[in-house]
Amino acid sequence: MVTETARIDEILDRFPQIKRNALIPLLQAVQDEFGYISEEAIVRIGAHLSLPTSKVYGLATFYNQFSFSPRGVYHIALCNGSSCHLGGSGELFGELIKLLEIGDGETTRDGLFSLEVQSCIGACGQSPVMAVNGTYFSGITVKELREIIKQYREDASG
């Protein structure tokens, strides 16, 4: 079995130039490979580019496309752009926090759901919008949201 370390090293080998401008492409490559950026990856990238770990982490957190925990089986992207905000995404967010007991950027303990609040997911005319693994749910109410989550839980257990 190929370990996480070996997979990270294989990515680092693709960026042999010890240049600091390789940092963002490297972070992107790690995220594409694993779906998130682990602590080990941050440390190894820092060593590879001769940058302090704190710098790598600081820069990675500046860009909100990077995630630092593994995604759940079902990854929920909740839009909180202006149309969706006006359409009630705040209420949906509050309900998701209650239902899943996680916040933005987190994954449930059982690994089933992860949640990410985004600024716009490109369907503003149908607000509020949420996507689960790329499937869009538009114009949803809190009641419908509960049903959607329930359905995914049932699918996972059945």
Ligand code: FES
């Ligand atoms: S503001 Fe929500 S999809 Fe654009």
